[in-house]
Amino acid sequence: MSALNVGQQIHDFRVDAFLKSMYGYEQTYLATSVQEEHKKVLLKLYDVMEFPSRQLSEGGTLMEGNIRNEMYHWFAPIHLYDTVLLDGKEYHCLVREYIESKRLSDLLAEGKRYSWDEAMPIIHQVLNGLSCLHRQERAIIHNDMTPRNILLYESREHETKVYIIGTGHLSYRRSGVASFPTDDLNPWYRAPETYTGMYDEQSDLFSVGALLYEMLTGKAPWQTELPDCFCDTRLYKKIVKKAREAELLFPEELMLTDEQQNTLKKALALDYEKRYYNVEAFKKGLDGEIAVVEKTSPIPVEQENASSWDEKIKKADRKRICRCSRNGGGETDIL
Incomplete structure (x- = not known):
């Protein structure tokens, strides 16, 4: 009601x-x-x-x-x-x-595909927006960076501009238990560590890598069919994990250079330690530069139960039923 x-x-x-x-x-x-x-x-x-x-x-x-206010350029x-x-x-x-715009998810559903060069201005704007969150005195993580949460509009200079929405999953760094509902997250955009309750800057960057991959190919990386209705969260994890055992494919028609493929592979590295560690390193990778910033492991804030996602499921004497994540809908689908 x-x-x-x-x-x-x-x-x-x-x-x-x-x-x-x-x-x-x-x-x-x-x-x-x-x-x-x-x-x-x-x-x-x-x-x-x-x-x-x-x-x-x-x-x-x-x-x-x-x-x-200082973030309104991207949010x-x-x-x-x-x-x-x-x-x-x-x-x-x-x-x-309310923004007069088009969702990136709608454009992709209509068949829009981007070349690497076409995608770069959008991806850089998304990364700049994330950088605003990550550089706060206490880092803020978006946690839901997917095409449905990217609005595109044309500026007065006739340039494509980005607004990031989907801020209902914002959190500080998490390790152990998510502080927000996870049932509506797109499983193909979730970094592997999020299935064990870890959310930080690098999990956001994994999602941006998935975003770029879908802009190029029309599908999220490793994407396969998921059940249409309701399903057990454990089944989602099993399907995603199995699909990610395969090599990440780059169709020949994309005509990506070896350098571009390697950049995407690093962004989508399943091994946390091999992934880009911050926005600036990712941007340098996209621009063909070598990141020079020394890696510093982020210190998780608000560490809670360190038990793994699997262990928590085993201890729970119930099924966690979640609805399937789907792209789509109009601009009013999610705040």
């Missing part, structure tokens, strides 16, 4: 439509500014009592509130408002500007 009705006003916005409800504590609406009638926004409410505390930032606010502007009381329930309130 939605907390808001069409036509109802909350803060400076009038509700136009209810879009979706997720996780039992999150609701998303399309709304219009009452002060600027042409301005559309996505408005999200989070039930304060039901919202997991581990998904809050250090200041006790929503992690998405870390998307600040759709997000604004946090005071909590609201509706029918006796208190809600966090977040508003994201």
Whole structure:
């Protein structure tokens, strides 16, 4: 049941439509500014009592509130408002500007393919956006870098520009247990270590490598068919792990150089220690340069249960059922 009705006003916005409800504590609406009638926004409410505390930032606010002014060049502007009381329930309130744009996932579904040179401006913008998150005093990880969370629009100079969305999975570095729901993550974009609960800068970079691969080929790396409906998380892991035993293929029609192939292989290295270790190293790899920055292993923050994903599954006397991750939908599918 939605907390808001069409036509109802909350803060400076009038509700136009209810879009979706997720996780039992999150609701998303399309709304219009009452002060600027042409301005559309996505408005999200989070039930304060039901919202997991581990998904809050250090200041006790929503992690998405870390998307600040200096990041608006790459991230759709997000604004946090005071909590609201509706029918006796208190809600966090977040508003994201609605962007006239096209999802990269929609373009790929329509058959769009990119050459290496065409993909580079987009990938570099994505990396610049991630760099803003990773370079915070306490590094922030995106955790859901897929084509559905990349919006493309044309600038006044007729250049393709990127907005990154999908900030509902933001977290600090994690080791042991994810601080956010993982059921809706695309399994082909997940770095191997995330299946054991480790999320950091390098897992984000793996996802960007997968993003580049799909822009070139139309499929995520190692992608095979997954069950259509609901499936056990253990089965996802098994299918993905098995598929990744095969060599990563580069179709001849892509005409990639050996250097370009090696760059992608390093970005998608299943061995954490062999992958690009930060954004700058990845960018130098893309540009054909040799990274000169010494590697420093990130120190995981908020380490919790060190037991592996498999061990936790064995101890749990139940099945964790998740829905299949799918690309697609319109711009309003996810904040």
